[in-house]
Structures are given as structure tokens and as C-alpha cells.
Amino acid sequence: MAYLALYRMFRPTTLDDVVRQEHIVTILKNQIETGRVGHAYLFCGPRGTGKTSIAKIFASAINCENPVNGSPCGKCSACKSLSDPSNLDISEIDAASNNGVDEMRDLREKVQYPPVAGKYKVYIIDEAHMLSQNAFNALLKTLEEPPAHAVFILATTESQKIPATILSRCMRFDFKLIPQADLELRLKKVLTTIGKKYEEEAVSAIARAGAGSVRDMLSLADTCVSYSGDKVTYEAVSAVLGKADFRTVTSLCSAILLGQVGEALERTEGVLSTGKNVGALLVDILGFLNDCAVVKTCRDAQNILAMPKETYQEIAKISREIDGHRLLRTTEIFVTLENDLRYSASPRVLLESAVLKASMPQTDYDIESLLARISALEKKLENGVTITKTVSVETTSDSPNKKETEERANEPIYDAPLMDEPPAEFGGYYEEPTPIKIEEKKVEEPVAPVKPVVKKAVAGDAKSTYGTFLRALRRNSKNGVLFTICTDLDYLYEDDSFVLITESESIYRSLTKPEHYQIIEQTFESIGINQDGFAIRQRGKKSDDFNKGVEELKQKFAGVKIDVK
DSSP: OOOOOHHHHTOOOSGGGSOSOHHHHHHHHHHHHHTOOOSEEEEEOSTTSSHHHHHHHHHHHTTOSSOBTTBOOSOSHHHHHHTSTTOSSEEEEETTTSOSHHHHHHHHHHTTSOOSSSSOEEEEEETGGGSOHHHHHHHHHHHHSOOTTEEEEEEESOGGGSOHHHHTTSEEEEOOOOOHHHHHHHHHHHHHHTTOEEOHHHHHHHHHHHTTOHHHHHHHHHHHHHHSSSEEOHHHHHHHHTOOOHHHHHHHHHHHHTTOHHHHHHHHHHHHHTTOOHHHHHHHHHHHHHHHHHHHHOTTHHHHHTOOHHHHHHHHHHHHHSOHHHHHHHHHHHHHHHHHGGGOSOHHHHHHHHHHHHHOGGGOOOHHHHHHHHHHHHHHHHTTOOOOOOOOOOOOTTOTTHHHHHHHHTOOOOOOOOOSSOOGGGTSOOOOOOOOOOOOOOOSSOOOOOOOOOOOOOTTOHHHHHHHHHHHHHHHOOOHHHHHHHTTOEEEEETTEEEEEESOHHHHHHHTSHHHHHHHHHHHHHTTOOTTSEEEEETTOOOHHHHHHHHHHHHHTTTSOOOOO
């Protein structure tokens, strides 16, 4: 006998053998037991969930002389006759290839003849949504008022394509996807029956790839059984699924999440140079990111993922090193890429661009990116990482203020030199200065201790003023959020007033909050600018003085039309 695929070999023959779908099986059993069999049924739902299998079992059960718990007994004369493929009482029609009006007219003529072996003639129309509009019209009257011995079962994966006139004449049953736990039990039973050993992780991987479809799972299991030797292993399943090597994907995703731009791009080029499809690599990346999200958020992550212990530990290690905002932002970037690839003529360029964008959050002004950068800064501060600056002073051994001077000189302050690039913790290329030790020199005459002097802003030099302001803000305030916001502001001198400018309304509201504005005001005072010498403005928004002046003009010249542009 020719080899049968696993999904054909293990097709259910009784309603009790159907995987899940209890809400449908229970109704059909009760109808068979009470004899209240309808004339038209619509089975709709995803592929591989048992629509055609249940239709065949139900067709045999309603003709069986002694049904057992709603299923055919398989022993009576009717069951034996209907088991013959040449029987005429159960007809299975493929609507994908018989979708014309002529086929439905032929069915309408044949349905008038009574059954031969059983009580009912059953017509199973598979892929019913493929019928043409004329075919549906030809079937409509027969479906509404069929002969007493006729039963129609329409099976479809796209119920929205069935005309409303057909839907209203059928008893509808919606099939649901099979949970992974039930798929695993089914697959273990199949592998045990055929005498094939297996790893638990391999079974879980096959069931997960089945995505709720028994047929898809068994088709994949058929391939894995042929690929593996005496035992179905997790490595064999990964090879059959076409996944990249776990170590390769791990090193690539780790470099992306940790911001190692060069290594991330190098790993991507390495994988693609082996002939790996861009879409397949993207699926592997999204799968790894999803695993990281599960590990980071779920308590029972190891049982949920059901992967080898070493693999899980590697993912858990990376998950602990990254921030949740960084993980979310990276996932969103690659999810967007998945949709963009459908319309792109250069998928490789799109993938590499996404890798660069995900690896460099400092180039992205998305809110999740900013939160990730802030979180990274806070983590460094929590770990005690500070930027120190010491001052070299000259003192005498008998100077009364020598101790005070040493303490002030060694005091860690939050300072950074003025530069075009932002500090390293905000994505720039800044190296911490090497601390300078205090040198003591003997002088002939005692001198007063030299205290660190804050450089005052030079009127008209906006860049110098902005740099001085940032250094003072970092020294005087431990508010990392406020400092991060201020590093992205524009600035200029307007007459004698220094103006901080932002285009974002949310950032403007944050800067003008009383607690933040007070810190900014104190910072400007420390560098020699009083409260009248600076302003915070949102680009495109008129100032309060301007609006007040407009109102005064309108009051003075009430009869004149004043347009504000």
C-alpha cells in the first residue's frame, strides 16, 4: 500500500477523537441522538481545525443504524456501504474546481433521487466560498427547500465571502484554532503510535509552528520524522523550519539591543551572505525579540517557551541586560519593516537600515527611544558612575583653609566640556576625563585658596551660553529627565535675552512646569543671567507679551480690524 501522510493516516473517525471543538461536537451529538438533523450546515474557521473531518463523521453518523455516542458504529450494513468510496449517498464536492453554475444545476437534479444505503444523501461542499455568484443562485432554492432525505454541509475558511442569502439558510458553526497544549498531546500520541522517539522541546517547537492547525502540525511532523534519525530532536526541527543558527541570531539581536552598531551590521551581512532570505531572517529576529519579551515579563517563561535549558538561559541573560523601552522600540521597528518588505524592491537595504536604526537610539526622537536613553542614564547613576573633575591648586602647608580646599577640589561634580556631540550616555562619542590629582607646591607667601569659578555667559555668544547652562544644570540638579530634555533644545540670543526653543508642545509644557522652571531659573542665575534675561519658547507659538500687546491694540482701536499673522 502507498505511504499515507500523517494527517491522512490519523484523520479522526469518531467525534470523540476530534481535537477540541467541544462546542460543535456537543451540538452534533445531541442532534443525532434526538433525530433533529438540519438540512443545511455551514462549517467555517481556519484551515486544519477539523471542518471536513467532522462533516464526514456526521454524514456517516446520521446514516448509521446504531450510532455510538453520536459517532458511526462502523459495523452495521449502512456504515459498511458508506465506507466504500464508490457509494452515492455521501458526495464530497470541491468547489474550488467545480464552481460553475452547470455543476450546481447538475447537483440540483441529482438531489431529487433517494439514498441507496442510508436514510440521507449528504452533500459536502468544500471551499464553498469559491463558488461563483451564478452557482450560489442556482443552489439557493434547493438549499432553502431540499428534499427530506438531503443534507448539505458547506465548509469554508472565508465565511465573509458567502452571500447573506446562503448564510441565513444554514446552521452556522465557527471552528476555533487548537491550543498548543492540545496540539502537543496529539503529536505525542501520533509519534508514539508510529514508534518514533522525540524530545519534549522538539514536540513543543512543532506544535508552535503549527499555529493552531492540526493538519499543518502533522505535515511538519511528517517532514521532521523523515529528516531526523532515531529521534526527533530540537535541532532537527529548527533545521526543517529553516531557522538560522540560534547562536547567530542571538549574537545579532544582542548586538542590536546593546547598541553595538558595527557588530550588528557585520552579523547581518554575514547571515545574508550565506544565502539567507531577508524575510526568513526577519522572522528569526522577531521570534527572538518575542522570546525576550516573554522572559522579561512572564514568571513562568521557561514553561511557556518550552526550549532547551541552555537556550533559555542565553535569552534570559540578554533580557536582564536590556531595558523594556529599548526592547519595545526595537520590536516595533522590525514589525514595521515586515509590512514594508511587501512593497520594496530592495529588501536587503531596508533590513540593514532597520538594524542601524534599532542599534542607534540616539538618532531617533521617538518617545520610546528617549525613555530608553533616560533609563540607561539612570541605570548608570544608580551604579555609581559619575563624571569627576578635580582642580589643581597651590597651597602652603600652613594654610588654614587647606583641608577645605582639598575637599572642594576632589568633590565629584556633574560637568562636561562644551562640544557639538552630546555626552556618551546620550549617544555621543564622549570619553570621561582622567581625574587629576591635587599637587601641593611650597610658595614663599601664603595665598588664599583658589575656588572653582563658574564661567559666566558671554552676551551674544549663544553657543557658549548654552554650553555653560548645560554644565551648570548638570552640576546643580540631579534631575536626569530635565537634563536630557534640555540637551535637545534649540537656542539663540534675541536682543539681550537668551531664548531656549522647542518645537514640541509636550516638551514645552514639561519645561514650564513650576518645579522644572524653578531649576532652570536657578541655573541661569548661577551663570549670571537673571529671570528677565532668559525665556522658554515653543516654535510657532506667540509669546505672552505679544498676545497681550495684540489685546491692547484691539481695545484701543475697537473699530479697526486687526489681523494677526
